[in-house]
Amino acid sequence: xxxxxxxxxxxxxxxxxxxxxxxxxxxxxxxxxxxxxxxxxxxxxxxxxxxxxxxxxxxxxxxxxxxxxxxxxxxxxxxxxxxxxxxxxxxxxxxxxxxxxxxxxxxxxxxxxxxxxxxxxxxxxxxxxxxxxxxxxxxxxxxxxxxxxxxxxxxxxxxxxxxxxxxxxxxxxxxxxxxxxxxxxxxxxxxxxxxxxxxxxxxxxxxxxxxxxxxxxxxxxxxxxxxxxxxxxxxxxxxxxxxxxxxxxxxxxxxxxxxxxxxxxxxxxxxxxxxxxxxxxxxxxxxxxxxxxxxxxxxxxxxxxxxxxxxxxxxxxxxxxxxxxxxxxxxxxxxxxxxxxxxxxxxxxxxxxxxxxxxxxxxxxxxxxxxxxxxxxxxxxxxxxxxxxx
Amino acid sequence: xxxxxxxxxxxxxxxxxxxxxxxxxxxxxxxxxxxxxxxxxxxxxxxxxxxxxxxxxxxxxxxxxxxxxxxxxxxxxxxxxxxxxxxxxxxxxxxxxxxxxxxxxxxxxxxxxxxxxxxxxxxxxxxxxxxxxxxxxxxxxxxxxxxxxxxxxxxxxxxxxxxxxxxxxxxxxxxxxxxxxxxxxxxxxxxxxxxxxxxxxxxxxxxxxxxxxxxxxxxxxxxxxxxxxxxxxxxxxxxxxxxxxxxxxxxxxxxxxxxxx
Numbered sequence: 041x042x043x044x045x046x047x048x049x050x051x052x053x054x055x056x057x058x059x060x061x062x063x064x065x066x067x068x069x070x071x072x073x074x075x076x077x078x079x080x081x082x083x084x085x086x087x088x089x090x091x092x093x094x095x096x097x098x099x100x101x102x103x104x105x106x107x108x109x110x111x112x113x114x115x116x117x118x119x120x121x122x123x124x125x126x127x128x129x130x131x132x133x134x135x136x137x138x139x140x141x142x143x144x145x146x147x148x149x150x151x152x153x154x155x156x157x158x159x160x161x162x163x164x165x166x167x168x169x170x171x172x173x174x175x176x177x178x179x180x181x182x183x184x185x186x187x188x189x190x191x192x193x194x195x196x197x198x199x200x201x202x203x204x205x206x207x208x209x210x211x212x213x214x215x216x217x218x219x220x221x222x223x224x225x226x227x228x229x230x231x232x233x234x235x236x237x238x239x240x241x242x243x244x245x246x247x248x249x250x251x252x253x254x255x256x257x258x259x260x261x262x263x264x265x266x267x268x269x270x271x272x273x274x275x276x277x278x279x280x281x282x283x284x285x286x287x288x289x290x291x292x293x294x295x296x297x298x299x300x301x302x303x304x305x306x307x308x309x310x311x312x313x314x315x316x317x318x319x320x321x322x323x324x325x326x327x328x329x330x331x332x333x334x335x336x337x338x339x340x341x342x343x344x345x346x347x348x349x350x351x352x353x354x355x356x357x358x359x360x361x362x363x364x365x366x367x368x369x370x371x372x373x374x375x376x377x378x379x380x381x382x383x384x385x386x387x388x389x390x391x392x393x394x395x396x397x398x399x400x401x402x403x404x405x406x407x408x409x410x411x412x413x414x415x416x417x418x419x420x421x422x423x424x425x426x427x428x429x430x
Numbered sequence: 431x432x433x434x435x436x437x438x439x440x441x442x443x444x445x446x447x448x449x450x451x452x453x454x455x456x457x458x459x460x461x462x463x464x465x466x467x468x469x470x471x472x473x474x475x476x477x478x479x480x481x482x483x484x485x486x487x488x489x490x491x492x493x494x495x496x497x498x499x500x501x502x503x504x505x506x507x508x509x510x511x512x513x514x515x516x517x518x519x520x521x522x523x524x525x526x527x528x529x530x531x532x533x534x535x536x537x538x539x540x541x542x543x544x545x546x547x548x549x550x551x552x553x554x555x556x557x558x559x560x561x562x563x564x565x566x567x568x569x570x571x572x573x574x575x576x577x578x579x580x581x582x583x584x585x586x587x588x589x590x591x592x593x594x595x596x597x598x599x600x601x602x603x604x605x606x607x608x609x610x611x612x613x614x615x616x617x618x619x620x621x622x623x624x625x626x627x628x629x630x631x632x633x634x635x636x637x638x639x640x641x642x643x644x645x646x647x648x649x650x651x652x653x654x655x656x657x658x659x660x661x662x663x664x665x666x667x668x669x670x671x672x673x674x675x676x677x678x679x680x681x682x683x684x685x686x687x688x689x690x691x
Contacts (some may be wrong), residue, residue, distance in 0.1 A: 057565055275554055275563035278545050282538040289536045292498065294524035294555050294609065303557045 059273055063404070067352045068265065075258045085247045092254040092322045094362035095261055097122075099315025101343040101354035102261075102268050103308030108340070109348035110277060111304035112284030113201070117209030118312045118339045120216050121184040123331030125313025127220075127227075128180030130326035131170040133236035133244075134228075135163075153235070158225030167226075173240050180317045181310055188309030189302060196298040196305075201287075210333055217332040232327025236320070244321060257318045261355070264311055268351050271307060280304055312339075341380060344387045347396025357395055450509075451476045451643045452497070452613055457506035459496060466492045468667040469506070474613070479644045481654045483678075484664035485688050490647045491533065493664070494615050497645075498530045499523045510613065525555065529611030533618050535598035539591035543582055543601060546590050547573045550605040572608060580604035580634065596627035600634065607638050614638070615645045620653060632656070663688060 060068065079091055100118045107113050140149045146156040151163050169175045191212065195205055220227045228234070236244070243249060271277055279300055283290045290297050320326045329335065338361075346357020361383070369376040391397050452474040459467045467489045474480050482490045495501040497508055499520040508515040515523055538546050551572065554563035577583040580600040585593065590601060599619065606614060619635060620628050632653060639657070648654050654661065654675065661678045663671040665688070671681045678684055 271561070274561050275548065275565075276557065276560035278541055278549060279560055281540050282549055285538050285540050286536060288500075289532075289538070290549075291520035292524055292530055292532075292536075293550050293605070294521050294552065295560075296519065296521045299557045300560070 057273070060269060064269070064352075068262070071265075071352055071355060072258075072262055075261070076255065080251075080254070085250060088254055089250050089322060090366065091359070092250070092257050093319060094359055095257055095355075096315040096319040096322065097339060097342055097362065098261055098355040098358040099264055099318070100308075100312040100339045101346060101358045102264055102351055103311035104340060104343035105348055105351055105354045106268055106271055106277075106280070107304045107308035108343060109350075110272060110284065111280040111301060113301060113305055114203075114206040114340070115209045115305065115308065115336075116206050116333070116340060117211075117213040117336050118308065119331045119333075119336035120209070120213050121188060121309040121312035122316035122319070122335070122339070123216065123220075123326070123328070124184040124187065125180045125316030126320045126326040126330060127233065127316075128170065128176060128183060128313075129317040129320040130233040130236060131167060132173060132176035133239060133320065134233045135167065135171055136239070136241075137235060137237040152228070152233070154228045154231070154233075155225055160225045164226055177317075181313045184313035184316075185306050185310045188306045192302045192305040193298070196301045199298075201301075210336065213331060213333050213336045217328045220328040220331065228327075230328060232325055232329070234325040234327075236324050239321065245324060250322065253318070253322050257322060260314060260318065264314065265351050265355070268307075268311070272351070276300065276303070338380065341384050341387075343394075345383060345394050347394030347399075349393060350396030350400075353394055353396025353399070360395070450474060451478075451511060452645070453507075453509040454493075454497070455507050455509070457493070457496060457503055457508060459492060459501060459504045465667050467496065470664070470667070470669055471506075472662050472669060472672060474643050474645060476612075476643055477641065479639055479646065479657050479659045481646045481648055481658040481661050482664060483648065483654060483661060483688065484670070487666075488664040489667040490664055491617055492667075494530060494617055494645070494647065497523075497615065498528060521555070524609070524611075525552075527612040528615070529606040529609045529613070530615045531602050531606055531617060531619060533621065535595065535602050537590045537593075537598055537601050537605065540589065542587055542589055543577065543593070544573060544586040546601055547576060547604055547608050550608045552609055576604045576608050579607065579637065581630065596623050596631070599623065599627075599631065603631075603634060603638065611642065613643045613645065617647045618649065619646065620648070620650055 075095065080088060083091065100122055104115070104118060107115055134152045138150060138152045143149045143151070143153065143156070146153065148156055148161045151160065155163075169179055191209070195201075195208065200208070221230050223229075238244060244253065279290065279295060282293075283297055283300060287297055290300075316326075316330070319330070342358040342361050343354045344357070345361050346355065347353030361380075364383075365376060365380070368379055387394060393400070450473040454473070455471045457467055457470045458465060470489075470493065472480075482493065484490050492501060496503050497510075497515065499515065499518060499522075503516045506516075510523075510526060510528060513526060515526070515528070518526065538549065541549070548565065548569060551569055553569075554560045573586070574583065577586055580603060582593075582597060582600060582604065585597065590598065593601060603619070616635070620631050623631060636657070644657075646654075646657070658675050660673060661675050662669060663678055663681075663684050670687065671678050671684045673681075
């Protein structure tokens, strides 16, 4: 510590690739502060639960930042993974709500009510694992990720990409919706899986449970931001950027491009699934209306508005669009879709990097300029090297 | 743990080591019936510098594309150190030790010079390897050393997009250098450069071709004469002539189709 020059050069070499830059730490604390402190203090239970619901979409938007923003893989089918995660959790909750005691008026007690209405007399095999909570938690993420792996491996191995990939993901979203709606006896059909009550005996419908789930959700979101930050910051993150730019060239740097794309897509699917499971817990039901094309595209808009290259931007974008959606559609329900469309066009035309882009290009430079002008006289005050300050 | 990462010793090492580093035999590729490369055979020795020349459309770049796996051969074989390359993916060919520089500078615009070089560093090439890759002293030192060689040590933190055309070419050469291939393929390395850049590049190439085999496509005859051990002349997808520069230069067939005008 005696030679200031030495410490300076040392800190430069050590910190040339920090996990997060100071401004990113600041953004994280700001976001965590708003989600975990400010909003719970400001909002009543109903509104807080609403924010909790919005934040489950933020998981999807985070995944899209990695998958779309970084890797350049546009998926218009994130609702599939959100839905699969949500359905996994809903199946567990539904089975718990369908105890023999609760369903004794049914012709087959002990199975979910909609199965009974559809003349199904035994629990289907794929519902069996969802009797166990640990297994449900694993499957709610593993099933969507494996499904994503299957889709993306099949396509990326054959070098299908770009628009074709986006269209196929959209088709899958449509197919899954139709499948869920059509197989009413196994899935609850268009109504989805409703009337969910307890999680391992803990009533999730009470205000206190909702309050706790909000914080669990917020904490998970912060953890997922850190995980995404790790991916973004790793060499893998830079390979994704390189791939987005020159896919062919990456092959000649010795990387198997398909593997990296599959990873990015599966990572996004995993995050979406966590969001879906948390959605079911907080909102208390799951239905095909969160699986199809429209919600999938809305999720892309959240990421686009927030900024597809910014993890924090994606969360803010999700909150903002959903807040606008709620307040707008409360007064003008018919106009909301036009508003959403206009927003998307505005983002694409006027600010392609979303809110985060506006921050980075217009606000941050001004702040740093101001900070510099404040700091400028400082070096003169600092005593020359080696002076014993204390 | 370490044993799994290190390349395993070659199984069946008792077999005689291949004489040639690269053996291209009866290589043919046809695009909708048009044979861009037709029954081409040539052999490259270890440490040899081979230049491929020929008029436009002779199939020079296609031969490189075939070797590095970008184009799949219709028939024939390409053996690199006894290993058949025609069935491997592009990345597996790179990992086997074949590096390629493209005709137009092919670098990652959105990344810095440092990151461009880092991506080419031959470690952590699997998905999980890349996820857990550490930018340690070895990586840093190597990148700094190479940046010095390619005249870009002051540009390490700059985005590659903002480099000049010549600097981009150097960066790509640096990316190959850090990859440390045993067989280096260069497609017109001095094309489109200013005179000053050309001289510096020739000097750079002379430095990096030591200790490896090099396959070069070049039109600049002065440059070819300077570096080539042997020359292969392609014409309409076929080998027209092969041998030392002197021999090739005096071959009447070559003079007729290529050097004559």
